[in-house]
Amino acid sequence: AITDATEENGCLQVVPGAHRDPLKTHCPSGLQLAIPDQAMNKAAAVPLPVRSGGAVIFDPGTPHASLENNSDGFRWSFDIRFNQTGQPTSRSHFPDFVARSRANPPSELNNWRVYKHTW
Numbered sequence: 712a713i714t715d716a717t718e719e720n721g722c723l724q725v726v727p728g729a730h731r732d733p734l735k736t737h738c739p740s741g742l743q744l745a746i747p748d749q750a751m752n753k754a755a756a757v758p759l760p761v762r763s764g765g766a767v768i769f770d771p772g773t774p775h776a777s778l779e780n781n782s783d784g785f786r787w788s789f790d791i792r793f794n795q796t797g798q799p800t801s802r803s804h805f806p807d808f809v810a811r812s813r814a815n816p817p818s819e820l821n822n823w824r825v826y827k828h829t830w
Contacts, residue, residue, distance in 0.1 A: 713787035721780035730772035
């Protein structure tokens, strides 16, 4: 969190334990600005407020979405996702890269300028 994330300004919400359920495809055509209702059991969702400088860590299969921002301000955050090398990210609309590989160190991307050009 770059700024405090509160329920009022739209903090993240997750459905605890749902990462064990079958994966639901919710953005089949790429970037989508809202999670479809059928992909998120909002009745079971739990808000995750976090103070500036804090982090929320969860399994990538956990259904998650931001609450609506009902404040007059912005909520800023930084999103980092880790996947096992060679496994699909399910986010093909964003360029991927290898951050670390013991098996193939030359495949690692360690120059942000190179990554910038993939956009």
